[in-house]
Amino acid sequence: MVRTTSFSVIAPAKLNLFLHINGRRADGYHELETLFTFLNFGDELSFELTSTPTILVTGDTKDIPLKDNLIYKAALLLQTQNKSQLGVKINLIKRLPMGGGVGGGSSDAATTLLALNKLWNINSSVDELADLGLQLGADVPVFIRGQSAIAQGIGEKLQHVELERKWYCVVHPNQHVSTAKIFTHPDLKRDTPKILGDWKCQTLSNDCEPLVKKLCPEVEKTLQWLLKYAPSKMTGTGSCCFVEFASQVQAQDVLANLPHTWQGFIASSVNTSPAHTELAAIFDQ
Ligand SMILES: C[C@@](CO)(OP(=O)(O)O)[C@H](O)COP(=O)(O)OP(=O)(O)OC[C@H]1O[C@@H](n2ccc(N)nc2=O)[C@H](O)[C@@H]1O
Numbered sequence: 603m604v605r606t607t608s609f610s611v612i613a614p615a616k617l618n619l620f621l622h623i624n625g626r627r628a629d630g631y632h633e634l635e636t637l638f639t640f641l642n643f644g645d646e647l648s649f650e651l652t653s654t655p656t657i658l659v660t661g662d663t664k665d666i667p668l669k670d671n672l673i674y675k676a677a678l679l680l681q682t683q684n685k686s687q688l689g690v691k692i693n694l695i696k697r698l699p700m701g702g703g704v705g706g707g708s709s710d711a712a713t714t715l716l717a718l719n720k721l722w723n724i725n726s727s728v729d730e731l732a733d734l735g736l737q738l739g740a741d742v743p744v745f746i747r748g749q750s751a752i753a754q755g756i757g758e759k760l761q762h763v764e765l766e767r768k769w770y771c772v773v774h775p776n777q778h779v780s781t782a783k784i785f786t787h788p789d790l791k792r793d794t795p796k797i798l799g800d801w802k803c804q805t806l807s808n809d810c811e812p813l814v815k816k817l818c819p820e821v822e823k824t825l826q827w828l829l830k831y832a833p834s835k836m837t838g839t840g841s842c843c844f845v846e847f848a849s850q851v852q853a854q855d856v857l858a859n860l861p862h863t864w865q866g867f868i869a870s871s872v873n874t875s876p877a878h879t880e881l882a883a884i885f886d887q
């Protein structure tokens with residue numbers, strides 16, 4: 603069998619369809635309940651195996667110092683943990699807004715772990731990779747497991763839920779919202795009771811939304827503008843906002859009318875992360 607030594611994979615976006623904050627732990631992290639769905643839109647990462655143990659990251663990474671780049675950190679962590687002597691050249695095409703609440707950095711890290719696990723023949727289990735991913739960020743494990751899910755804990759306790767396929771128009775109001783800034787803000791609502799019973803029968807919202815709207819008027823404007831089309835929501839700690847539809851044309855219509863000061867994209871939801879689907883097509887033939 604010929605060994606695959608170079609390939610490209612998506613690092614998909616996520617949306618938090620709701621996000622409740624139930625409390626704050628002693629280490630500062632927040633207990634939350636959130637519903638994750640994946641989109642069939644994201645960054646693109648190319649991997650090329652090298653025989654020396656160098657990790658090279660190129661492409662749309664200019665603003666992030668290498669040591670802070672989650673792609674580099676993920677590759678280094680996997681290489682160190684497994685004492686691998688192999689290296690890699692990784693190229694990033696960035697399509698997801700940074701600090702937008704669509705999980706671009708976490709998804710890049712997860713795709714890197716999943717891809718290098720194959721490329722370097724490491725054969726770690728999904729559980730092992732999810733544990734490793736958690737060291738890089740609370741959102742990384744859901745991208746490693748790759749299934750739409752309700753998350754609890756700090757985002758790492760995942761229960762798979764099968765969701766109906768929907769179309770989304772996601773709008774980035776050209777604002778970077780720092781997750782750390784929102785989670786350390788005194789005005790953040792942190793006391794939503796845990797969901798009892800079926801989550802589908804509850805009032806679901808994003809507890810970060812009121813604070814982010816106050817700190818970032820452009821997010822408020824975006825949510826207001828989107829309301830013309832459908833109920834609008836914010837994902838994660840912002841700044842991206844979205845509307846949900848049953849059909850692609852409805853989502854396309856919103857994008858076509860988007861004010862030029864904002865960026866947006868349309869995508870459909872998928873129950874399995876497209877990173878998993880693409881890697882399976884490359885490696886599990
Ligand atoms: C809020 C969420 C919802 O999906 O998404 P984003 O808006 O960032 O995409 C995530 O929980 C973000 O996950 P992630 O971006 O990986 O977080 P980390 O890098 O681990 O932490 C960033 C900052 O948020 C805080 N944080 C994160 C998760 C959590 N449950 N409680 C927290 O208080 C951490 O203390 C840290 O200061």
Ligand SMILES: Nc1ncnc2c1ncn2[C@@H]1O[C@H](COP(=O)(O)OP(=O)(O)O)[C@@H](O)[C@H]1O
Pocket residue numbers: 666670671672673698699700701702703704705706707708709710779781838839840841
């Ligand atoms: N490869 C990467 N892609 C995006 N952000 C990265 C990456 N590596 C490190 N980061 C850092 O992570 C922060 C959060 O990025 P991102 O995951 O895109 O936003 P969010 O958590 O709001 O969804 C960025 O502001 C950036 O400083």
